[in-house]
Amino acid sequence: MNEGKIKKIFAEAFEITEEEVHDDIEYNSYQPWDSLKHLQLVSMLEEELGIELEMDDIIDMSSYKKVREITLKYLS
Amino acid sequence: MAGNNHRIPKFSIGIDMEMIERFEKLSPELHKRQLNRIFTPNELNFCFSKIDPAPCLCGRFCAKEAIIKAFSSIDNSLITFTDIEIIKKDEKGPTAHIIGKQFSPDFLEKIEIKVSISHTAQAAVSNALIIYWCDL
Numbered sequence: 001m002n003e004g005k006i007k008k009i010f011a012e013a014f015e016i017t018e019e020e021v022h023d024d025i026e027y028n029s030y031q032p033w034d035s036l037k038h039l040q041l042v043s044m045l046e047e048e049l050g051i052e053l054e055m056d057d058i059i060d061m062s063s064y065k066k067v068r069e070i071t072l073k074y075l076s
Numbered sequence: 077m078a079g080n081n082h083r084i085p086k087f088s089i090g091i092d093m094e095m096i097e098r099f100e101k102l103s104p105e106l107h108k109r110q111l112n113r114i115f116t117p118n119e120l121n122f123c124f125s126k127i128d129p130a131p132c133l134c135g136r137f138c139a140k141e142a143i144i145k146a147f148s149s150i151d152n153s154l155i156t157f158t159d160i161e162i163i164k165k166d167e168k169g170p171t172a173h174i175i176g177k178q179f180s181p182d183f184l185e186k187i188e189i190k191v192s193i194s195h196t197a198q199a200a201v202s203n204a205l206i207i208y209w210c211d212l
Contacts, residue, residue: 035141036094039114043107043110043113046109055154055156
């Protein structure tokens with residue numbers, strides 16, 4: 001259930017459909033994913049899931065797969 | 077900077093550009109968390125005192141990005157957006173200060189930052205020069 005929420009937030013942040021969200025979307029190669037978008041994504045995850053991400057984890061979120069894994073850690 | 081007779085300068089530059097429209101929908105009420113991750117309270121007060129805050133926010137964002145890029149080749153420490161404050165006190169242009177508590181006074185005393193910000197109707201751009209005075 002939490003994985004679905006994370007995917008929904010990620011899709012909202014990048015204005016794409018949930019079907020378009022996949023593990024190999026990466027910060028370095030996905031053009032819309034820049035530093036400003038990264039901060040928007042982090043803020044949306046925190047607000048919508050009621051968590052506060054550590055800076056090291058925010059920096060470590062280099063792909064959708066990592067975003068999902070790191071965020072789930074805060075929800076477990 | 078005083079007392080640099082026994083020091084040599086190490087230079088580093090950074091640049092960033094961003095579209096102003098990406099800051100147009102940000103409001104202090106609805107996007108508080110996102111804004112607080114990027115800007116200091118002084119910067120937010122300054123930019124939101126303007127009729128159109130977006131160019132001000134965008135320019136400061138670019139300046140911080142440019143400084144972070146320049147800083148990466150000077151020091152391995154993690155520096156974030158809110159560790160940097162961009163202030164405009166007079167018509168001479170903006171000045172940048174590192175305010176992050178993790179940086180020692182000894183380290184900060186060796187750092188000089190020069191920053192320049194420019195706008196068109198659509199975009200803002202900034203470049204930063206960091207001078208790090210290394211002890212001989």
